[in-house]
Amino acid sequence: xxxxxxxxxxxxxxxxxxxxxxxxxxxxxxxxxxxxxxxxxxxxxxxxxxxxxxxxxxxxxxxxxxxxxxxxxxxxxxxxxxxxxxxxxxxxxxxxxxxxxxxxxxxxxxxxxxxxxxxxxxxxxxxxxxxxxxxxxxxxxxxxxxxxxxxxxxxxxxxxxxxxxxxxxxxxxxxxxxxxxxxxxxxxxxxxxxxxxxxxxxxxxxxxxxxxxxxxxxxxxxxxxxxxxxxxxxxxxxxxxxxxxxxxxxxxxxxxxxxxxxxxxxxxxxxxxxxxxxxxxxxxxxxxxxxxxxxxxxxxxxxxxxxxxxxxxxxxxxxxxxxxxxxxxxxxxxxxxxxxxxxxxxxxxxxxxxxxxxxxxxxxxxxxxxxxxxxxx
Amino acid sequence: xxxxxxxxxxxxxxxxxxxxxxxxxxxxxxxxxxxxxxxxxxxxxxxxxxxxxxxxxxxxxxxxxxxxxxxxxxxxxxxxxxxxxxxxxxxxxxxxxxxxxxxxxxxxxxxxxxxxxxxxxxxxxxxxxxxxxxxxxxxxxxxxxxxxxxxxxxxxxxxxxxxxxxxxxxxxxxxxxxxxxxxxxxxxxxxxxxxxxxxxxxxxxxxxxxxxxxxxxxxxxxxxxxxxxxxxxxxxx
Numbered sequence: 324x325x326x327x328x329x330x331x332x333x334x335x336x337x338x339x340x341x342x343x344x345x346x347x348x349x350x351x352x353x354x355x356x357x358x359x360x361x362x363x364x365x366x367x368x369x370x371x372x373x374x375x376x377x378x379x380x381x382x383x384x385x386x387x388x389x390x391x392x393x394x395x396x397x398x399x400x401x402x403x404x405x406x407x408x409x410x411x412x413x414x415x416x417x418x419x420x421x422x423x424x425x426x427x428x429x430x431x432x433x434x435x436x437x438x439x440x441x442x443x444x445x446x447x448x449x450x451x452x453x454x455x456x457x458x459x460x461x462x463x464x465x466x467x468x469x470x471x472x473x474x475x476x477x478x479x480x481x482x483x484x485x486x487x488x489x490x491x492x493x494x495x496x497x498x499x500x501x502x503x504x505x506x507x508x509x510x511x512x513x514x515x516x517x518x519x520x521x522x523x524x525x526x527x528x529x530x531x532x533x534x535x536x537x538x539x540x541x542x543x544x545x546x547x548x549x550x551x552x553x554x555x556x557x558x559x560x561x562x563x564x565x566x567x568x569x570x571x572x573x574x575x576x577x578x579x580x581x582x583x584x585x586x587x588x589x590x591x592x593x594x595x596x597x598x599x600x601x602x603x604x605x606x607x608x609x610x611x612x613x614x615x616x617x618x619x620x621x622x623x624x625x626x627x628x629x630x631x632x633x634x635x636x637x638x639x640x641x642x643x644x645x646x647x648x649x650x651x652x653x654x655x656x657x658x659x660x661x662x663x664x665x666x667x668x669x670x671x672x673x674x675x676x677x678x679x680x681x682x683x684x685x686x687x688x689x690x691x692x693x694x695x696x697x698x699x700x
Numbered sequence: 701x702x703x704x705x706x707x708x709x710x711x712x713x714x715x716x717x718x719x720x721x722x723x724x725x726x727x728x729x730x731x732x733x734x735x736x737x738x739x740x741x742x743x744x745x746x747x748x749x750x751x752x753x754x755x756x757x758x759x760x761x762x763x764x765x766x767x768x769x770x771x772x773x774x775x776x777x778x779x780x781x782x783x784x785x786x787x788x789x790x791x792x793x794x795x796x797x798x799x800x801x802x803x804x805x806x807x808x809x810x811x812x813x814x815x816x817x818x819x820x821x822x823x824x825x826x827x828x829x830x831x832x833x834x835x836x837x838x839x840x841x842x843x844x845x846x847x848x849x850x851x852x853x854x855x856x857x858x859x860x861x862x863x864x865x866x867x868x869x870x871x872x873x874x875x876x877x878x879x880x881x882x883x884x885x886x887x888x889x890x891x892x893x894x895x896x897x898x899x900x901x902x903x904x905x906x907x908x909x910x911x912x913x914x915x916x917x918x919x920x921x922x923x924x925x926x927x928x929x930x931x932x933x934x935x936x937x
């Protein structure tokens with residue numbers, strides 16, 4: 324083992340109690356950062372999940388629509404105008420809106436209704452684990468996600484409830500279609516959705532445009548935008564980004580998650596800095612000896628940085644295990660914590676950065692050290 | 701190693717003191733010189749300046765022909781690791797490293813990290829009689845053994861000068877004499893001089909030259925009893 328690593332490691336592990344306290348501090352800090360960033364990723368994915376799963380080349384929506392959940396309505400006329408545009412193969416209407424789900428026991432819970440034309444390529448449920456899309460054609464049929472059974476007072480296929488005093492029956496069950504607002508999604512045919520939400524038959528929230536084979540999406544979009552004066556036309560990526568931006572930054576939800584992560588980083592930095600500072604102070608005599616026998620400043624700084632990196636690696640490994648347990652434990656919950664390889668890498672780099680920044684106070688202390696102290700101590 | 705007209709002010713403002721008042725000294729290869737004087741006489745300050753740890757306020761220090769004037773801390777550190785070995789009163793070993801690794805550290809800071817460095821460290825410990833304590837930690841060694849490790853660390857890089865600050869002060873008589881014997885052996889070669897700061901009269905028999913310092917001035921110099929390796933004494937107040 325290189326001597327510099329041996330010296331750094333033994334300096335670090337010499338006082339075991341302090342070392343354990345440091346690692347606990349780092350682990351808590353990193354777990355906090357992991358949860359916050361994991362929720363952020365989860366939030367980001369969930370916010371745009373409907374847009375990302377809708378088979379559309381372009382989205383038509385009312386001007387000023389901020390996000391997918393914005394219930395601004397378009398007239399049926401906009402659909403016919405869109406269909407008249409060269410290169411548009413279809414413009415499938417979709418309606419969305421909040422409604423109250425009344426359970427058999429009389430309790431109610433808000434739901435988010437999504438209605439689409441079952442015969443067209445619209446916004447239909449995916450990840451079906453029971454029932455079928457075709458079953459949604461049956462009168463009163465709806466599809467719900469199994470993660471919301473508890474909220475909906477349902478146990479699976481065949482359960483009934485009411486929306487707007489109209490009977491509904493669960494005919495399809497999905498898995499993993501979660502709402503970031505934790506309000507359950509209810510998929511159904513567009514006509515029934517209009518009825519559940521209480522909007523006119525000639526209204527739609529979105530039009531999902533399918534471009535004809537061979538047509539250029541950009542050109543079709545331009546023609547649509549020139550024709551539709553009361554609506555705007557966005558690509559799925561643009562609409563997804565707009566929705567994420569609104570919910571994550573427009574509402575402050577994302578800022579709150581980032582603030583939590585930042586707080587975790589600050590706490591971790593302070594803990595590691597305090598430990599490295601006191602460790603360096605305890606070993607100041609040794610650093611002075613190193614300097615006296617001719618060590619360069621860089622060598623001494625490297626010893627301290629290695630101590631910081633060792634703390635980072637050990638703390639990260641333990642935090643990663645705890646993080647994975649949290650990810651697994653929340654996987655089927657309404658608000659899962661996501662972890663991706665990229666996020667894991669980012670958190671590792673944040674941990675390293677946190678520990679290296681923490682080393683600054685110790686390095687400053689060593690830089691101020693007078694090597695002549697070896698003659699007086 | 702040569703000091704010419706070295707003056708050193710310590711402190712600032714009203715509390716400033718003139719610790720050295722124009723000291724001249726040269727340490728030649730093959731001699732073991734003792735720098736003796738009462739507490740506060742400037743011995744340690746002078747040793748720090750000769751060891752390139754402190755810079756003189758006035759005057760010149762030359763190490764193996766290199767002047768220390770105008771050198772920054774990194775350049776002074778480079779001079780130290782190339783030309784000077786240190787032995788301290790309280791040993792200053794790394795408590796978490798073995799005797800072998802403590803000695804290796806002096807080579808490590810010189811950039812020597814190969815298996816040859818390990819061999820050199822083993823040899824240095826053998827010279828001071830600690831071949832059997834290579835893997836012992838400082839806490840497992842007696843005071844005398846710790847000081848031997850410190851001497852091995854000082855000589856392993858083959859420096860031109862060894863500067864020792866009260867090397868026997870923390871040792872009993874037997875160990876003190878043993879340590880001085882080792883230092884005297886080290887000074888036997890013509891390429892290396894040893895300067896020992898002390899006020900321990902027991903070690904006078906080992907000296908080839910005795911320099912007395914008081915109030916920041918060298919006030920006397922005499923040939924030691926053990927002057928068979930002595931070169932011409934040059935220093936004077």
